[in-house]
Amino acid sequence: MDTIAWPRGRLDGGGETGSVSTTTRGDPEHWRRINALLTEALAQPPQAREEWLAHLAVSEPSVALELGRMLARAGQESDGFMKRSVQASLLTDVEGENGLERPGAEIGPYRLIRELGTGGMGRVWLAERIDGSVHRQVALKLPRVGWARGVAERLTQERDALATLEHPHKIGRASCRERVFSSV
Amino acid sequence: MSGEAEKYFPLLYDELRRLARSRLASGGRNTVLDTHALLHESFLRLQNAGHLVLNDREHFLAYAATTMRSIVVDHLRRRRALRRGGDISIVTLNTVVANELGSSEDEVLDIHDALETLGQVEPRLVQVVEMRYFAGLSEAEIAQALGVTDRTVRRDWERARLLLAGMLGR
Numbered sequence: 001m002d003t004i005a006w007p008r009g010r011l012d013g014g015g016e017t018g019s020v021s022t023t024t025r026g027d028p029e030h031w032r033r034i035n036a037l038l039t040e041a042l043a044q045p046p047q048a049r050e051e052w053l054a055h056l057a058v059s060e061p062s063v064a065l066e067l068g069r070m071l072a073r074a075g076q077e078s079d080g081f082m083k084r085s086v087q088a089s090l091l092t093d094v095e096g097e098n099g100l101e102r103p104g105a106e107i108g109p110y111r112l113i114r115e116l117g118t119g120g121m122g123r124v125w126l127a128e129r130i131d132g133s134v135h136r137q138v139a140l141k142l143p144r145v146g147w148a149r150g151v152a153e154r155l156t157q158e159r160d161a162l163a164t165l166e167h168p169h170k171i172g173r174a175s176c177r178e179r180v181f182s183s184v
Numbered sequence: 185m186s187g188e189a190e191k192y193f194p195l196l197y198d199e200l201r202r203l204a205r206s207r208l209a210s211g212g213r214n215t216v217l218d219t220h221a222l223l224h225e226s227f228l229r230l231q232n233a234g235h236l237v238l239n240d241r242e243h244f245l246a247y248a249a250t251t252m253r254s255i256v257v258d259h260l261r262r263r264r265a266l267r268r269g270g271d272i273s274i275v276t277l278n279t280v281v282a283n284e285l286g287s288s289e290d291e292v293l294d295i296h297d298a299l300e301t302l303g304q305v306e307p308r309l310v311q312v313v314e315m316r317y318f319a320g321l322s323e324a325e326i327a328q329a330l331g332v333t334d335r336t337v338r339r340d341w342e343r344a345r346l347l348l349a350g351m352l353g354r
Contacts, residue, residue: 028304034350035305038343070346081354082313082345085320086219086256086292 037067042074106130110140192244195235196251199226204255220320223248242329246311249319256318257296260289291352298351302344309344316341 037056041049049071057064073079105112110127116139117124127140203222227244295317303310311330315321323341327334 026301028301031301031305031347031351035343035347038346042339042343066350070350073346073349074342081349082295082317085317086252 034063034066034070037063038070041067041071046075107140107142110138112140113137192247193251193254195230196226196248197255199230200248200251200255203229219252219318220322223252223319223321242325245319245321245325246315246329249311249314249321253296253299253314253318257293260293264289264293294352295348298348301351302347305347309340309347312337312340313344313348 041052044052053064053068053071056067073081103112103114107127109130111130113126113128115124116126125140125142126137128137200222203226223245226248227241295313299310299313302313308330312326315326315329316323321329323334323337327337330337332340
């Protein structure tokens with residue numbers, strides 16, 4: 001069994017800034033006006049909105065553009081923005097507190113045997129393949145519960161980078177319903 | 185927050201967090217609690233314990249939704265601070281949470297910030313967002329709590345959602 005390759009670099013995906021210009025983002029005056037216009041637009045049948053927008057665009061093209069983007073989401077069942085409410089599973093802040101990680105638990109193609117260590121990033125478990133396809137034990141790294149943009153991609157990149165190396169120890173990455181994790 | 189809401193805030197805050205923790209600790213794998221169930225249970229518990237003189241379940245739900253928003257945001261900020269604290273990066277990923285949440289942590293925090301502006305535009309829209317998005321209440325419950333029709337709630341929600349999307353440049 002070999003050491004685990006932990007992805008490096010900041011992976012929290014976090015920038016504090018949104019993509020709206022800071023001049024309008026927090027300006028209530030601007031949004032009061034947008035709200036009034038939006039209310040007016042939504043009161044009209046959908047097929048009449050395009051003409052309404054075109055009319056607005058003559059005098060205020062940038063406002064019309066902004067409203068056009070917002071109206072495109074109106075009544076769209078497929079629009080995922082804020083579709084689901086926040087779930088209380090967010091409130092867990094101790095890894096494994098929700099019972100996902102325990103001896104015998106199955107994660108992807110692996111069964112957890114015992115915990116090898118824990119750290120700031122998550123836990124490492126001794127695990128074995130469920131399907132018995134490979135008769136060896138692996139160290140399985142389970143990132144801390146939470147969510148960050150780009151982690152899956154980073155792990156994939158890491159796996160791909162390692163795959164190009166000639167090395168006696170191979171790294172695999174498996175993705176299952178619940179986790180992305182890497183094993184060595 | 186109104187005076188009454190402020191009075192109940194600390195009590196609700198502690199009760200909701202405690203309930204969430206005990207549920208998550210005792211639940212089996214894949215436990216996902218819905219905030220809606222938590223609110224209802226906390227109401228019954230607080231009422232039975234004699235902490236609530238407030239008989240009115242509807243008002244309670246509005247206050248509790250505001251509290252739930254604070255709990256979620258405080259938690260996400262703490263976790264973000266922890267993650268940035270060390271010199272090694274902390275990898276976090278749990279697609280259960282991501283899927284159930286429907287939004288990334290960043291998105292929830294962005295929505296929270298944008299609600300400050302929305303509150304200055306039309307305060308009722310913020311209440312609707314807190315009750316629906318942060319507390320998972322139904323349209324009928326929100327309508328009752330705010331004393332408006334279901335249809336008004338539906339329209340308010342749509343407008344709030346579009347405005348927030350606009351504010352966040354989505």
